[in-house]
Amino acid sequence: MKRIAMLIAVAALLNACGGGSDQAESQATVSNQLTTARTSANGSLISGAGDVDSAGSVYAIEFGAVALDRISASLRGAKGSIDVWVALKQPPAAARQAARIDATGAKLARGESNAALAAVDAEQTSTMNLLASLGVEVLGRVRLSHNAIAVRVDAAQLPAISSIGNVVSVNPVIHPVLALAEVVPYVGAAAAQAVGKDGRGTRIAVLDSGIDYTHAAFGGPGTVAAYVAAAGVNPSNPSVPTTDPRASTLDGLFPTAKVIGGYDFVGEGWPFTPRTEDPDPIDRQGHGTSVGHIAAGFGGVASGASLYAVKVCSAVSSSCNGVALLLGVDFALDPNGDGEIDDAVDVINMSLGSAYGQIEDDLTQASSNASRAGVVVVAAAGNNADHPYIVSSPSIAAEAISVAQTQIPSALARFAALTVSPPPAGQPNPNTNVGIQDWALPSTSPTAGQLVFVGRGCPADPALGIPVDDPYVPVPAGAPIAGSILLIDRGACNASLKVDRAAKAGAVGVIIADNVPGTAPPIFGFGGGTNIVPTISVTQAYGNALKLLLPTVPAVKASFQLTAEVPLVGGIVASSARGPSISKVSIKPEIGAPGASLAAAVGTGTGVARFGGTSGATPVIAGAAAIMKQVHPTRSPMIIKALLMNSAETQIRTNPAASAELAPITRIGAGELRVDRALALEA
Ligand SMILES: [Ca+2]
Ligand SMILES: [Ca+2]
Ligand SMILES: [Ca+2]
Incomplete structure (x- = not known):
């Protein structure tokens, strides 16, 4: 599967750079210029600026063949400006110390870390010269835990970057x-x-x-x-x-x-x-x-x-x-x-x-x-x-x-049940699929009263585009707020502020109806408020059933309470x-x-x-x-x-x-x- 994905990546990237032959030609030109510049500077390849092969000789870092297998498959089809990590060959100090510990149990001696750092630094400096010729922006370098340069680049240049001889991998910069x-x-x-x-x-x-x-x-x-x-x-x-x-x-x-x-x-x-x-x-x-x-x-x-x-x-x-x-x-x-x-x-x-x-x-x-x-x-x-x-x-x-x-x-799983009389059509009664808000816990004894739908119920907040309190429009019309359980729609402001307002108006409990479809009633974080009454939430479907029922019956009764608390320790x-x-x-x-x-x-x-x-x-x-x-x-x-x-x-x-x-x-x-x-x- 990975091989197939890589082949797709090749196609996408070749398309992105508009064909292969022009690209190869321009790379060769850049490479020749850099080699020339180095040679003329001191008459030989710059010691330390190149990679060290297994025989210990120094060779220049140059553009070579495009090596698309060095490019992360996740970059396939990438377009426009992207941030990538370009990882290089020289092992950083941490990798050298890891290998030493594996081999001998000892850490690096003092000075060896800086020697590794110097090699990494030289390789990065040389590589950055080549990257600069491609017009990329360097975002940062990491040299001890890893050997890589973060660059911002046009995706079309990824094949050219992959062709730099000492590049090991090109991966996206991930922002977790x-x-x-x-x-x-x-x-x-x-x-x-x-x-x-x-x-x-x-x-x-x-x-x-x-x-x-x-x-x-x-x-x-x-x-x-x-x-x-x-x-x-x-x-x-x-x-x-x-x-x-x-x-x-x-x-x-x-x-x-x-x-x-x-x-x-x-x-x-x-x-x-x-x-x-x-x-x-x-x-x-x-x-x-x-x-x-x-x-x-x-x-x-x-x-x-x-x-x-x-x-x-x-x-x-x-x-x-x-x-x-x-x-x-x-x-x-x-x-x-x-x-x-x-x-x-x-x-x-x-x-x-x-x-x-x-x-x-x-x-x-x-x-x-x-x-x-x-x-x-x-x-x-x-x-x-x-x-x-x-x-x-x-x-x-x-x-x-x-x-x-x-x-x-101390964690507890809490269960609650809502009973409505008469029950809403097509819904379980009591309804145990209710959301419990830990900042407005129901009691183990019933919270009971007439059920009244009032709408969205937000308090005024100009920053939210709510210049005045949402009007309470009671359903059934004229129903009391004080002493009732208010059915309030989710949305537009913090649920706890709706509850705070309802409590200040004398409501004894709140049921918040979801405003989007779903099988689980919503759970809300505490978003402020000082007067809190027991509150549960219900699904949109259940809320809609209540809204159909309320205009048809003079005084629907609702009652909800906690039915069980089960310890969750060890879970x-x-x-x-x-x-x-x-x-x-x-x-x-x-x-x-x-x-x-x-x-x-x-x-x-x-x-x-x-x-x-x-x-x-x-x-x-x-x-x-x-x-x-x-x-x-x-x-x-x-x-x-x-x-x-x-x-x-x-x-x-x-x-x-x-x-x-x-x-x-x-x-x-x-x-x-x-x-x-x-x-x-x-x-
Ligand atoms: Ca140190
Ligand atoms: Ca400071
Ligand atoms: Ca700071």
Whole structure:
């Protein structure tokens, strides 16, 4: 199948460049010019600027034959300006160290990393000369964890790039997404911390949206004023890029005792403006602050560990920059920037990913190299749910730890039922297919009253184009609001604001009807409001049946209540992504952890907010890995991973509320993290 796809790719790309012969001719011309220029410069080929073959002789990097098999099949049919990683031959320092460890068990000696860096740098410089002749724009270079140049190029030039002699692969730059969800607090390492195993002496690089190092969770001043001093503006509207210079300057406030270093590889405006770099990784988006807190903030899993805030994800969206990410991996290998990787961090945390992850993508390759060179790489499986092969890269890197999300101990599956009298035609009564909003839980005793449909029910919000409160138009006409259960259509504003308004008007309960077809009633996040009454949601079809019934009966009665609460502890969270990896069909994820936390909220000083998903589970594992590295500092990442996996709790179920069926390995891997048991394995 892959071969066929590649042949299709060839056809598409040849079409894209408008025929082969002209292209070949222009390449030859460029190549001759470059060779001439080098030769005339110093009379011989430039030492170090070429590739070194197995015999040790230096040869020039030149255009050769078009090599379409170097181009990712995913670029087939690409047109116009695209961003790609051009990977080159020279092994980077991490790969050299990995090979050394495999062969002798030793790491690179001091100086060898810079020697590898020099070779990579020379190869990249030479290659960039050729790339410049094609008119491409260089977006960034990665030189320690991986050897590749990110360029912006017209797709028609891909064959020419593939013809550069030392190019190994041309892959798209992937901009993964952060995974955001809701859950509640959990810490899995209290027993270890109680005996001083809290990750102290270890360092975790959080590749994310930055860290609010002014937050009390990281030992900062813990005031909004301190945040503003560091970041320039409170993130009240984080979708608008800030232009305040304080977001890009250290202001004497960074690094801190807890967040001991970092860098901003993405800037404040991307993706609305080009990627920029600055020394201040202060968080504005919020994700990285929560992740860092769970991993190693005060109250976090490895509360004694230090953090690097490596900002690679947008300040204003949930996207992570694919160039910045690889630069971030390089930073984690060499935080002091001297070219030697003997100061590499202990653990890299990436609570991000791209669904259907491919081992061939450059971030995955860099993650493998970093791991084989000695850094524990922990990445999110993703929140794409129970679909085979959907597990994300870079977590699918063979050496990385891919993290699934399990339920927190207090998690409950809640069931409710709605009874309507007289019942709507053609619908079950009672109706148990109702959505339960955790911010407006029904009671175990009935919420009952006359059922009145009032329309969309939004409060005024000029920003949403709602200049005045949506008029309540009661059906049946003249029906009371106070004391009734209001049926309200979904749409246009936050559901919780509809409930707040209804509660203030005296309604005793709310039923929100979906406004799009579907079999599952909608679940809404809390979007504000102070007066909340018990609320459920129903499908559009059920809502329509109620709307047909209401005008025909003087006073329809409704009653709903909670009917059961079933503990979910020991279960996998439905949204946690399923493996195996699509490349090489290896079993992923490796391990699960509860993803729910109340974690530090950016810009609040001391505030916390709900945080979760596999984004929340990943730093739990990263913190556990830091604890393991504290106790076993010379153990390799593969051994650390094995210790965590071999001690995991295996009795994890797909849905404890439904059956005792164990979750498949492709969802939970070896099981759920038990740090104390992992420590006991080699105690
Ligand atoms: Ca600053
Ligand atoms: Ca910045
Ligand atoms: Ca270094």
